[in-house]
Amino acid sequence: MANEITYERNLEFLMENGLIEPMIKADLLTKRLNNLPISEQEDILKTIKELFGSVGKNPSISSGFHCDLGYNIHVGDNFYAGYNCVMLDYAEIKIGDNCLIGPNVGIYTTGHNLNPVERYKTGFAKPIKIGNNVWIGGNTCIMPGVRIGDNSVIGAGSVVIKDVLPNTMVAGNPARFIKDIMD
Numbered sequence: 001m002a003n004e005i006t007y008e009r010n011l012e013f014l015m016e017n018g019l020i021e022p023m024i025k026a027d028l029l030t031k032r033l034n035n036l037p038i039s040e041q042e043d044i045l046k047t048i049k050e051l052f053g054s055v056g057k058n059p060s061i062s063s064g065f066h067c068d069l070g071y072n073i074h075v076g077d078n079f080y081a082g083y084n085c086v087m088l089d090y091a092e093i094k095i096g097d098n099c100l101i102g103p104n105v106g107i108y109t110t111g112h113n114l115n116p117v118e119r120y121k122t123g124f125a126k127p128i129k130i131g132n133n134v135w136i137g138g139n140t141c142i143m144p145g146v147r148i149g150d151n152s153v154i155g156a157g158s159v160v161i162k163d164v165l166p167n168t169m170v171a172g173n174p175a176r177f178i179k180d181i182m183d
Contacts, residue, residue, distance in 0.1 A: 102138030
């Protein structure tokens with residue numbers, strides 16, 4: 001995975017680093033996506049492909065989706081995101097095949113300095129990788145730098161701050177091991 005990215009969230013920094021135009025594009029595309037009727041599947045697919053960095057076959061996103069840049073999001077085949085999914089993608093978010101994301105899930109590559117004087121000025125972004133066949137329950141937060149292994153289940157309402165091993169279920173705040181998942 002790529003190293004941590006440091007950024008300043010001010011107009012000058014965003015302009016100097018070429019982020020204003022992608023943010024405007026992502027904003028326009030998410031507004032379009034969120035306002036398309038479910039009957040317009042061809043336009044929905046076209047918008048998702050225009051917004052994301054890469055898209056597998058058969059993606060589906062319910063309304064209320066938001067992201068920062070869009071191009072840092074990569075999803076595999078049969079991707080589904082429920083209502084009100086938020087992906088803060090200053091760093092890459094890679095999601096494998098056959099992944100289900102429940103409603104109100106936040107996938108956050110970004111964070112801020114703990115020092116109160118510096119907190120407002122700077123932030124960081126760490127990539128997130130979610131494997132194949134992962135199910136993320138509703139109202140879950142996936143925090144910066146986390147890797148979620150194949151075939152895992154994240155229980156609803158969890159806050160995932162550490163990597164999740166393949167074939168396991170985790171839940172809670174912070175998320176912790178619940179059980180192994182058998183084939």
